Amino acid sequence: VKFAVLARNDNVAFFRAHQAEMYANLNKVTPVERFVAVGTNAAARLANGAVVFCFPLDYLAWTENNARLAESLDRLVSAFSDVRGKEIRIAGGISPSARKALEGLGWKVLDNQKGLST
Numbered sequence: 001v002k003f004a005v006l007a008r009n010d011n012v013a014f015f016r017a018h019q020a021e022m023y024a025n026l027n028k029v030t031p032v033e034r035f036v037a038v039g040t041n042a043a044a045r046l047a048n049g050a051v052v053f054c055f056p057l058d059y060l061a062w063t064e065n066n067a068r069l070a071e072s073l074d075r076l077v078s079a080f081s082d083v084r085g086k087e088i089r090i091a092g093g094i095s096p097s098a099r100k101a102l103e104g105l106g107w108k109v110l111d112n113q114k115g116l117s118t
Contacts, residue, residue, distance in 0.1 A: 015056060016042075022054035022091065022113070038076045049084030051077050054113070056091045062098035074105045089113045 023044055026032060032044040036051070044052040053073070060066065077086055087108045094102075094111045102109050 018056035018091075019054055022056055022089065026052065026054060026089070036080070038073055041073065043077070046085075049082055050087055051080065051083055051085070052087040052089060054089045054091075058092040060090050060092075060094045060098050060111075062095055062101055066098065067101065070102060070105060070107075074107070 019042070023032065023035070023042075026044060030052075031047055032052075033047045034045050035042050036045050038051075038053075041053065044054070046052060074086070077083060085108065086106055087110065088102060090109070090111045091113055092111065094109060099109050099111075
């Protein structure tokens with residue numbers, strides 16, 4: 001919620017509010033130990049050591065900007081101590097090239113996670 005309040009504009013606030021809902025729903029099925037700041041993004045740190053990003057996107061396409069963001073987030077998460085898994089959960093779909101690239105960075109990708117968003 002803090003990340004939504006500090007958003008630069010209404011679109012970012014809307015995105016982050018829905019992201020907070022996804023994290024709250026994730027916590028109902030997989031306990032979230034705490035949240036960690038990853039650059040200007042928030043990620044859930046699970047009790048098992050995994051770091052999870054929830055993105056309330058209808059569809060994730062692989063673009064130059066998304067590639068840069070993914071590589072940056074991956075570097076930042078890899079610098080954390082004792083990471084035992086990396087997950088990205090997307091409310092909607094994902095392009096085959098985005099899935100391949102993210103999995104190539106070592107991320108577990110779960111799409112169509114509409115049950116996590118409202």
